[in-house]
Amino acid sequence: MATLKVSDQLHFQIQHVSDVSTSRRQGMQLALDMGFPHADATKIAVVISELARNILIYAQVGTVIVMAHRGLDGKRGIKIIADDNGPGIPNLDKAMTDGYTTSGGLGLGLSGSKRLMDEFYIHSEVGRGTNVTAIKWLR
Amino acid sequence: MTVASDIEDRLARVEADxxxxxxxxxxxLALNSARTDDEILSALSQYGIKHGAASAALLYIDSNPNDEPEWAQIVAIWQRPGRVSPSISLGMRFYLPDFSFYRNWLTNSKNAQLVSNVANDPQLDENTRQLYLMAGVKTTAAIPLTRNEQWLGLLTFSWDELHTFSNQEVAIYNSLPALAGPSVENRRLLLNMEHIISEKTAELTESRQMLETxxxxxxxxxFWKDRDGHFLGCNQLVARDAGLQSPTEIIGKTDEDFAWRDYAAQYRADDLSVIESGQPRLNIEELLASADGSRVWLRTSKIPLRDASGAIIGVLGMYEDITAQKEAKSRLFDSQQRLELAVRSANIGLWDWDFRTDRVEFHNQDLPRMLGYEPGELTNTREAFTELIHPDDLQMMLAALQAHIADPSVPYNTEGRIRMKDGSWKWVLGSGVIVERDADGQPLRMIGTYQDIDQQKxxxxxxxxxxxxxxxxxRQALAELSTPIIPIMDRIIVLPLVGGIDTQRARDIMRAVLEGITRYRAKIVILDITGVPVVDSGVADHLNRTIQAARLKGAQTIVTGITDAVAETIVDLGIDWHTFETLRDLQSGLVMALDRVGYRLQQVGNGNGK
Amino acid sequence: MYFTNIQKLENLLLVAVPQDLMDDEVIQLRREVLQAIRQYGSQVVLLDFSRVDICDSFFGRFIYSTSKMVELMGAKVIIAGLQDIVIETMVELGMTLPDVDAVLDLDDALALTRSLSQNGGAPTEDSAEIETLTLEG
Structure with missing residues (x-):
């Protein structure tokens, strides 16, 4: 297991199915420690799970970073960064639609994750990899 | 060894040198012209990049008070185009005690550290190794940037593939600290200085502007004059009184040059007495003629003007026109008597506050009596009176007073509680006006009234x-009403929705429905939307989620209150609502719900004898 | 390593889903459920989710595929005990499992099973007797 904890940042190397459950479990704990209500911490855990599994399915290897985050206006939140050097997503708009899947899943991973978070950015280059950054603010 | 090969060998070495x-x-050369962090990194990193490094970073180190390196922050970073590593990015800060490899190295040595194979180098601690592995780094070189034994920063090169350092590379990396130290030190000093200078400049500009203003x-x-009576400067007001266009015109002139030249000898004598004695002369009141010939009262003060060493180099003078005050004072005497008369007949109390002595007089002793004190029992200082004011009201009363002092057009009219002799509180309405100010505009005397408003208050x-x-x-009734769960029969709950539905309300509704299902063991949820003014695709979406949530909890939903307008909207927007029952009104919804539960109840009754 | 608790109650197969399953364990759980149906000839499989606190789309796919497979074997999957927060997250994720029936708790599950037995298939004889089968993997 490759987990690196530095201050309030969690770095996960995703390369095995167990990394998916470890990252979501520890990410949820970080969210709870930061004072997120249980419902929000659950949503954060699900998003970590979705992003980590996407890495595993499409890129085989990648990293997920979960960290305490402070916005420019001082508000606090949690930031999830998922990054891989996999094949990339050829049609991003389509991938962000409910029900779109190339892996036989429910096709809710990206579009659903976006609904669960407050901010969601995705950058993907075919042949280069995919980077997803998502933020949920503490209310 | 032949002579020829010896020479070749030496030539090769000279070439390498x-x-x-x-x-x-x-x-x-590149460093000399580097002015920014990015330029410094660019100058220092060219060589490593030429030798295959996929990324280079410049970090500044901040030490703790014990001079131990504590934080390292990336101030400039270069990555090979296309390479993205979220583990290492601009602005990232590393707490060095978390990385014992770096901490140990930085504390004990100031040589370049070359790690040929990150995966198995025994010097690396696990955190450092993980950080590199996650960034895809196989080989790394870290070069210290120090100056006079003090830590300034770090330069790091990273290779994505295993990289073997040649002797030449090792020599260059080891030479970089000596080369880069001064540049980085200058840069960091410059950054510090810029910071300090910008702060100081702002302060100075501010204070000079403040003084001028x-x-x-x-x-x-x-005005201020030198020892010989020549003006050195003055403010706008003096320039105007002297008939000058601008204060600078006064420089070099003497009192003989102006309309008040008749008094020049007397002023000179005053100046000299201040200059020679070193004692200020304050508040000299005198009547004299101004530039336009009218007679004015002036109050003048003069103090010695000293240079940095303390020597008296001249005199600083200030004067104010007190003609109006002098006249007001005589008028005031009359009006004060009239006021007292009026006050006495209107049966309200009168107070008179002298700011110079800070004493408050209660003219007809009504206030002390009102508060349960015998005449004379109440200490009549402002301080004593302030202590009687309720702490919750004091701030507000002082604020009102300040506002009136700053701007006389703002009336001082304030209500507050005052402690009575028996410890209880009485509401009093106080009003007042400043009747006398000093030359600086500071209040000298304030007169006002007070009134018992306890009953009204x-x-x-x-x-x-x-x-x-x-x-x-x-409000509470409304909050409950906004998501009111009404259990109407065994295992049926009704939720009449009234008002608009936004994302937050939709979430509240969903939570209320889920809790209601558990609490009342509901099998049927009737959502009545008669009171929802607009059903658009957003509201339809929210309702749909609530209905799906209820279903996952084990309850069916019937949506009632579908008006003709709502039905039109739903179809026109192409919203799919066929997964649950929809009905025109609540009554038909109830009939359907009872029918369903009744059917089921019968079945369960047969099964377990309930 | 995990423990699955699969119990037989009347013609109902009770499956207590563990709190946190790794993806491969999910697949294994599905296999065990199918085996148990074959073994007991159960008509209804009740997946009890009351211990689950994170349910992502992979998990949703597991419920969905299990339900389809169980259907092929002539039985039916119903789910129960989903926590409110889990449901909220699921529907916001867009995962509403439209073809799967849910009940509030075990009582309702039994009532449903009995009504199914009376309406369709033959009721099983061993009524309230509970057999426990613990699988370890």
Missing amino acids: LDRVSVLLNIS ILDTIPLGV RFAEERERLQQEIIEAQ
Whole structure:
């Protein structure tokens, strides 16, 4: 297991199915420690799970970073960064639609994750990899 | 060894030396012109990049008070185009105690650290190794940037593939600290200085502007002269009184040059007495003729003007026109008597506050009596009176006073509680006006009235409290009403929705429905949307989620209150609502619900004998 | 390593889903459920989710595929005990499992099973007797 904890940042190397459950479990704990209500911490855990599994399915290897985050206006939140050097997503708009899947899943991973978070950015280059950054603010 | 090969060997070494010198020379030249962090990194990193490094970073180190390196922050970073590593990015800070490899190295040595294979190098601690592995780094070189034994920063190179360092590379990396130290030190000093200078400049500009503003806005003439009586400067007001266009025109002139030249000898004598004695002369009141010939009262003060060493180099003078004050004073005497008369007949109390002595006089002793004190029992200083004011009201009263002092057009009219002799509080309405100010505009005397408003106030307070109670009760009723769960029969709950539905309300509704299902063991949820003014695709979406949530909890939903307009909207927007029952009104919804539960109840009754 | 608790109650197969399953364990759980149906000839499989606190789309796919497979074997999957927060997250994720029936708790599950037995298939004889089968993997 490759987990690196530095201050309030969690770095996960995703390369095995167990990394998916470890990252979501520890990410949820970080969210709870930061004072997120249980419902929000659950949503954060699900998003970590979705992003980590996407890495595993499409890129085989990648990293997920979960960290305490402070916005420019001082508000606090949690930031999830998922990054891989996999094949990339050829049609991003389509991938962000409910029900779109190339892996036989429910096709809710990206579009659903976006609904669960407050901010969601995705950058993907075919042949280069995919980077997803998502933020949920503490209310 | 033959002579020829010996010479070749030596030539090769000389060539390598020359090579190294030229590399270092180039770096040094680039460094000399580098002004920013990015330029410093660019100058220092060219060589490593040429030798295959996929990324290079410049970090500044901040030490703790014990001079131990504590934080390292990436201030500049270069990555090979296309390479993205979220583990290492601009602005990232590393707490060095978390990375024992770095901490140990930084504490004990100031040589370049080359790690040929990150995966198995025994010097690396696990955190550092993980950080590198996650960034895809196989080989790394870290070069210390120090100056006079002090840590300034770090330069790091990273290779994505395993990289073997040549002797030449090792020599260059080991030479970089000596080369880069001064540049980085300069840069960091510069950053510090820029910071300090910008702060100081802002302070200075501010204080000079402040001084100028003060000099030009105070209602005082201010001037300063040298020991020989030549003016060195003055403010706008003096320039105007002297008939000059601008204060600078006064420089070099003497009192003989102006309309007040008749008094020049007397002024000179005053100046000299101040200059020679070193004692200020304050508040000299005198009547004299101004530039336009009218007679004015002036109050003048003069103080010695000293240089940095303390020697007296001249005199600083200030004067103010007190003609109006002098006249007002005589008028005031009359009006004061009239006021007292009026006050006495209107049966309100009168107070008179002298700011110079800070004493408050209660002219007809009504206030002390009102508060339950015998005449003379109440200490009549402002301080003593302030202590009687309720702490919750004091701030507000002082603020009102300040506002009136700052701007006389703002009336001083304030209500507050005052402690009675028996310790209870009485509401009093106080009003007042400043009747006398000094030359600086500072208040000298304030006269006002007070009135017992305790009865009125308590009545108003009670009314306010009742109102608040009613509002709070209504608010609570509304909050419950917005998601009111009504259990109507065994295992049926009704939720009549009233008002608009936004994302937050939709979430509240969903939570209320889920809790209601558990609490009442509901099998049927009737959502009545008669009271929802607009059903658009957003509202439809929210309702759909609630219905799906209810289903996952084990309950069916019937949506009632579908008007003709709602039906049109739903179809026109292409919203799919066929997964649950929809009905025109609540009554038909209830009939359907009872039918369903009744059917099921019968079945269960047969099964387990309930 | 995990423990699955699969119990037989009347013609109902009770499956207590563990709190946190790794993806491969999910697949294994599905296999065990199918085996148990074959073994007991159960008509209804009740997946009890009351211990699950994170349910992502992979998990949703597991419920969905299990339900389809169980259907092929002539039985039916119903789910129960989903926590409110889990449901909220699921529907916001867009995962509403439209073809899967849910009940509030075990009582309702039994009532449903009995009504199914009376309406369709033959009721099983061993009524309230509970057999426990613990699988370890």
